Structures are given as C-alpha cells and as structure tokens.
Amino acid sequence: MTIDSVLTRIDADLDASLARLFDLVRIPSISTDPAFAAEVRRGAEWCRAALAEIGFEASVRDTPGHPMVVAHWRGPVRSESPHVLFYGHYDVQPVDPLSLWETPPFEPRLAEAAGGRKIVVGRGAADDKGQLLTFVEAARAYVAETGALPCRVTVLFEGEEESGSPSLAAFLDANKAELSHDLALVCDTNMWDPATPAITATLRGLVGEEVTITCADRDLHSGLFGGPSQNPIRVLTHLLAGLHDEQTRVTLPGFYDGVADVPPALRAQWEGLGMTPESFLGPYGLSTAAGETGRSVLEQVWARPTCEFNGIVGGYTGEGFKTVLPAQASAKVSFRLVVGQDPARIRAAFRDYITTNLPADAKASFRAHGGSPGLALPFDSPALIKARDALTREWGKPAVIIGGGGSIPVVGDFKNRLGMESLMIGFGLDDDRIHSPNEKYDLTSFHHGIRSWARVLDALAA
Amino acid sequence: MTIDSVLTRIDADLDASLARLFDLVRIPSISTDPAFAAEVRRGAEWCRAALAEIGFEASVRDTPGHPMVVAHWRGPVRSESPHVLFYGHYDVQPVDPLSLWETPPFEPRLAEAAGGRKIVVGRGAADDKGQLLTFVEAARAYVAETGALPCRVTVLFEGEEESGSPSLAAFLDANKAELSHDLALVCDTNMWDPATPAITATLRGLVGEEVTITCADRDLHSGLFGGPSQNPIRVLTHLLAGLHDEQTRVTLPGFYDGVADVPPALRAQWEGLGMTPESFLGPYGLSTAAGETGRSVLEQVWARPTCEFNGIVGGYTGEGFKTVLPAQASAKVSFRLVVGQDPARIRAAFRDYITTNLPADAKASFRAHGGSPGLALPFDSPALIKARDALTREWGKPAVIIGGGGSIPVVGDFKNRLGMESLMIGFGLDDDRIHSPNEKYDLTSFHHGIRSWARVLDALAA
Incomplete structure (x- = not known):
C-alpha cells in the first residue's frame, strides 16, 4: 500500500528533513521589527524554493507588508478532490529577553530534554516553522515516492502572523479565486498531550x-x-x-x-481526558471552575x-x-x-x-x-472524521476533537472571506515555550507530524 | 445697653476695619509654596500685633512648619464663662492661574459686583482673612467701647490650613491645657445665602x-x-x-x-429653605437626588x-x-x-x-x-441656641442650622484632642470664589460679620 512506502521514506529522510528545518530556523524572520524586513523576505524565498524543489508552482507575493508565499501543486493527483489550502506562517516572534536563551535563538540545535525527549531548540522551531514544515516534508515524501499528491493542494504561507496579519484580509480578498477551495488545513495548534493527537474543531x-x-x-x-x-x-x-x-x-x-449543547459522545470524550478544575487552573493559582454552574472546565472554555x-x-x-x-x-x-x-x-x-x-x-x-462569530467544523463532518482516524492510526491512540477558547483570526478570515472551513491540526505541545526564550519543538512532533500529514492527505483523498 | 453702643462703634469704625483687612490681604501668605515662608511669618506677626494692640497677650509660636498665633485675653470680662477658643487661619491658597485675575491678587480693592453689592477683591479676602478679622474687629470694638470682653477668649490662628495642617495635631497635643476650653468658635464656613445667616452644627x-x-x-x-x-x-x-x-x-x-433621624423641627426648617434636587445638583449637570429614597437632598448630604x-x-x-x-x-x-x-x-x-x-x-x-467620626453639636445645645438667636437679631432673618457634608479637620481635632465642641459660624458666600481667581468677600459679610460676633460673644456670656 502506497502510504506505507511514503511513511518509510519519511523515516529514512528524517535527517534531511531536520536539516531543512534547521536552515529555516536560521533565518531571523522577525516580522514585527522593521530592522528584520530583509530576513523576513529571505524566509519567504526559502519557503518558495523548498516548495518549488518538490514540484509546486511557487511564488513570493508582495503585500504592503511582508510577502506571502503561494504555491500550487499542478502535478498529478490521485483524486481531484478535495482541493485543500494549507496555511502556515514563516515569520517568528522577537527573541528578547535574549539573556534568557541558553543558546543563540537562530542557531538551532538538537538537545535532550527531561525524560530523554529529543527537542529542536530555536526561535520558530515550533511556531510555526517546525509545524509548517511537517506538511511540506510530507508532501515532499509523497511526491518522491509516488510522483503525485493524494489530492489537489494549494499552500499559503504568511509572513505577518506574529505582527497581527495586517495584510492578510486584503490579500485573501484580492486572490479569492486562487485561494478559495474545499477545505483549509491550518497547522498552528497543539496536541492534547505528547502522546495524544488532537484536532481543534471549534473556536470562540x-x-x-x-x-x-x-x-x-x-x-x-x-x-x-x-x-x-x-x-x-x-x-x-x-x-x-x-x-x-x-x-x-x-x-x-x-x-x-x-x-447548541455539546453532543453527548463528544462530551464523553472530553470527560475521558481527565481534566479537572485543579489540573486546568492549578498552574495559575486557581482551583475552581468559575463559569456556568454544571459545566465541566473544558466545556466552559471550549463550548460555552x-x-x-x-x-x-x-x-x-x-x-x-x-x-x-x-x-x-x-x-x-x-x-x-x-x-x-x-x-x-x-x-x-x-x-x-x-x-x-x-x-x-x-x-x-x-x-x-x-x-x-464563533467557528465550528461540524463534529460529524466527513473530513474531520477522516483526519481523526488518520491521526489515530499514526499515534496509536484515539485523536481527540477539542475546542479552542480563543480565536485564530486566519480561520475566521477563511470562513468569512473565502467561504471555507478549516481543519486545525498541529503537533505543538504545551511546554514548547512559543513566544518565550528557548522555544523548542519535540522531534516526535516533527517526525510524527510529517507522517501524520501524509496519512491525513491520503485519508482526505480516499 | 452695652451691645448697642458696641454695634454703633463697629459701624463708625468700619473704614478702619476695612483698612486693616486690606493690610492683611496685602501679605502673600501662601503656605504651600516654600518661597513664601517669610511672608507667611509676616502674616503671623501682623496678626499678633493686631491682637496685642487690642490688649490680648499674643505670641507667634513656632512649629516644624509655619507658625501659629496664640492670644489670650487677660483683661476684664463680664462673665468668667464660657471660655471660648476662636480659630481661624491666616495663610492663603496659591494664586495661579494669575492670568485670570482681573487685578493683582495681593492688591486688595473695593469693587462693585452685580446688583450693586460691594465686595473686597483679593486672595484671602474671604478665606480666611476676612472671616477671622470679623472676630478680631468685634473684639476690638467691644474692648474699645467697654474696656472688657463679654467672656474669656483665647485665639488660635493657623498658618498651614491651606496646606493640610501638618503641624496642627501635634501643636494641640503639646498645648492642650492652654487651648482646651469650653467651646471652640470656628469661622471658616458660609451663610446659607446673602440674607440668611447659618450655623454649621454637624460634619460628616x-x-x-x-x-x-x-x-x-x-x-x-x-x-x-x-x-x-x-x-x-x-x-x-x-x-x-x-x-x-x-x-x-x-x-x-x-x-x-x-x-438618629433629624429632629422634626430642624427638618421642617431645612424644607423651608426650598432646596430642590434641581437647584442643588443642576449646576453640575444632575437633576435627581440619588441617595437614600425618601430623604431630601439636604438630608442626604447633611444628615445621612x-x-x-x-x-x-x-x-x-x-x-x-x-x-x-x-x-x-x-x-x-x-x-x-x-x-x-x-x-x-x-x-x-x-x-x-x-x-x-x-x-x-x-x-x-x-x-x-x-x-x-461624624461630629454634631446637639441641636438643642444652649450655646447653639444663643448664637442662633444672636445671628437672627443681627440679620433680621432666622439663622438656619445646617450640616456640612464634608469634614473640617480642625473641628475633629478640637473634639478628639481637646475634648471641645465647635460652633461653626461664618459669613462667606457660595460665590466668593475661594481657592480661585478673583476671590472676594462681600462688604456686608465683613461688616455684619463683625457685628454678628459682637452679638454672639455677648449672647454666649449672658
């Protein structure tokens, strides 16, 4: 079966994938600081080149701010549908306070964390360079192994996510026909825990x-x-x-x-996660769910x-x-x-x-x-179910459907400007220290993230 | 009858009294600005000399801040009791913004206001130089006419009232025996209106x-x-x-x-003053008494x-x-x-x-x-009734017993440190512009204020 050989290739090519992640992390693409504008553009060019190397028709597109990278797969596909739009961002947060970094933020390194976990340390290692490369590397392996992708794919990489996305809405409006497809895939979220994959299906x-x-x-x-x-x-x-x-x-x-109330099956799944007010709020000096009486802490934050x-x-x-x-x-x-x-x-x-x-x-x-408005991919949406099952196969543990308490503006823009739902799948972990010194991305997040996208694309096209 | 001849003398000497008020107003005794410290002391010396001239044993007393003036009448009295302590302050507020003064603030002048009212214009003309001189000039006339005062009198003039009275409490404590007597007379309050004298009997x-x-x-x-x-x-x-x-x-x-509820007779008097929520609050853009339901606006601010x-x-x-x-x-x-x-x-x-x-x-x-705590001179206190009747005789209109919504710290200090109640009688008017440019004191306030104190002292000693 095709997917197995793609996965085998991903495993074999992991060192090369990791080298490319290091290359991208080395570019200090800090979008909020005008002094780094040329580096942000260099980040865009790097992404364009990586996508072009795989076979995408890729371009760097100017905006009034930092550029976008847009790429279309014009090569063979196993299935004409769905046509997915994959979104990520190649810009990063500033690094101060620099003195708190154990090693220079733009000199990525592989390190060992507590419990023997291997991690990639560097600004953007997780948010969002590591995450977006899981998709790029999955596509690379798929194409290398099969000469095709499972379905039609367009890629949109933004360079201003960490500075408020000032150019995004106008860019989506101006390029609606080019970017508006069946489903958006957004890779900027977390797993439930290091062993449990998650799909974020609702945002408040x-x-x-x-x-x-x-x-x-x-x-x-x-x-x-x-x-x-x-x-x-x-x-x-x-x-x-x-x-x-x-x-x-x-x-x-x-x-x-x-x-609407949370469907009973989903509520049961959430209850199964074992999150208590103490475990959710304890790290911040709180202990009691202060929202609506009779709702669990996860319901209060994800669904109410x-x-x-x-x-x-x-x-x-x-x-x-x-x-x-x-x-x-x-x-x-x-x-x-x-x-x-x-x-x-x-x-x-x-x-x-x-x-x-x-x-x-x-x-x-x-x-x-x-x-x-709040956003939700219906819990019984076929794409959601296919992606969930693909993640479950990869991680050997049922993927959970979770909510996001806050908003991810791009998801609202996809919905409202392009009429497109989003599937939010990411492999970040709560301890990744994004936006903080010593940001890291687990090697398992990167490796199994790549494998996950191969499986998800394969499943969506089935 | 003695009082009539005293009053006649006051009328005859009004020009000289006014000249002395001008002299005192000319001294820029701004207590809050260290640059004026010598002027503040000059104000104290002026007061000491004025009291000594009448026959008081008067002294300027140093404090860590500006000096106090203390004076005792050791001359003959018609009655040994009560022994009253008269309080006033000879310091004044700063004058800025100077550009809004029509004439220099320390060059007092007699002017004519709307309706033909004669006014003394200058910083401190009302607050509190004009007010404290009503008492001094009353004592001067009384002594000049009768060679005695009606009762025993001690005078305390402060030089830091406009800068928060930092030295007052310690001074009272250190001189408790010298200053603690039967009743304090405080002249730093207003009449109800230009025709109606008032005694402030309560403070919140x-x-x-x-x-x-x-x-x-x-x-x-x-x-x-x-x-x-x-x-x-x-x-x-x-x-x-x-x-x-x-x-x-x-x-x-x-x-x-x-x-306690306001006694019915006093409440009736307050109702007779005709104050409505509109007249009380209207100048500030409000129209409705927002305090306790069923209480008049004056009750809300004076008694609740x-x-x-x-x-x-x-x-x-x-x-x-x-x-x-x-x-x-x-x-x-x-x-x-x-x-x-x-x-x-x-x-x-x-x-x-x-x-x-x-x-x-x-x-x-x-x-x-x-x-x-809140303070109140009991509404049926003999001293209050005597003073009220004396004011009524002078002004030809019943004096009203009113409350003060705020606190006058010295009254609390007299109560708590010297164990002495205060009778607050003053002749200021609401349009005196105290603390503001073009401060003024009505000539009627000054003239009938002097006459009022002569009558009040006479009545208290009766």
Missing part, C-alpha cells in the same frame, strides 16, 4: 465593547455631594454585576439563542460563551486616597461567542441592557472593539 | 478603604481561560454592587446603628451616611482592547459618617462583608485610608 468568537458611564459634568467632592449626586462607578458596578446570574450564566436576553470584564477604570486610582466623586467610569467588556451566536445581536443586546437599566442622571456611551 | 466623618481582589497569580488570556477562571473585576463589581439596596441604603449589617466609590481600576484600561483576564482589581471606597457611627465598626463591617462574600479563588486585601 469575540465581541469587544467599551462602555463609559457619565454622571455629573465634572468631578465632585464626596463630602459636599456624596449621597445626592449619582456616582458613575456605582452605576457601572451595578450594571456589570447584573450581567451574570447566580449560575454565572449571562443574563442578556437572547444571549444563548442558537447555542462568556461575558468577561477585561478592564475597568474610574475616579482616583493613584496612591493614597481622594474623596472624589468622578464624572465618569468605564469598562472594557468582552463576550466570547460560540458558533450560532450573532456578534451584532450580542452587541445590541449588551447596549440595550445598559441603556435600559441606566438610573437617572447617568448616560452611557459605547465603543465597539471588534466582533467575530 | 469618613472611613476610607482600599480593597484589592486577587484571583489568578498572573494575568490570563480571556480566550484560553475565559469561563472557568475567576475574574477579579467580576468579583469586585459584584461585591460593590451589593453594598447598596434598591433604596440606595447601605447594606452593611449595623451600618445605621446609632444614626453614605457609601461611595471614589476609584476603581483593574485590567487593561488603555486605548483599544486587550483580551486579558487580570489577576487583580481594586477599588477605593469611602463611607461618610454621621454622629453616632463608629468608624472602626464600619470599617470592620465592610471588611467582613467582603471577605464573607468572596467566591472561590478570590482573595481580598485591604488598606485603611483614614477614619474619623
């Missing part, structure tokens, strides 16, 4: 709101006016406190409209919407005390959304709640800070 | 607390942890919101213990305790948005107290409420910011 969306309550037209003295004059901090705290009920459910009318207070300020906040009745107080409030919730309706419900419940002499003004 | 006290809620041991990302992790802003707003009930009464157990939020801060408060779950949030909370409430018990009740109602994973820490 976000509505950000800033509300400012104004009462008097100036600050007043709390001795002369305390009592009769309305206090905007009092108004604000009262309103915010009313946003959650005793079960920590959000009280906005219609907030849970369209929110929230209302959170991200900032609040009003009155005197310096050292000591000032008996001021401030004129204003404001809060930054965010709602994490799950699929089925409409960001515009949630925003409207929040503003309606505030304005409807304002007491006399209090005014509210609002500022919108972003809104994006 | 204050308990200041800073509470900090800590949850996780670091800031967390609201996508990865939003839901299960406890949010200190949520905890804080919930706790603060619980401090007031639907009637805006403070919910702390025992908070109203010892709080409050819980106010003076500052709150937590999380991200800069421009834009950050999806942070902060580790901490804190608030500055103050309680205005009326007589009968124990600051220590109120502080303890607040801390107990917070700690008792903390949810899991939330810790609270506290910082005390001052505590002082």
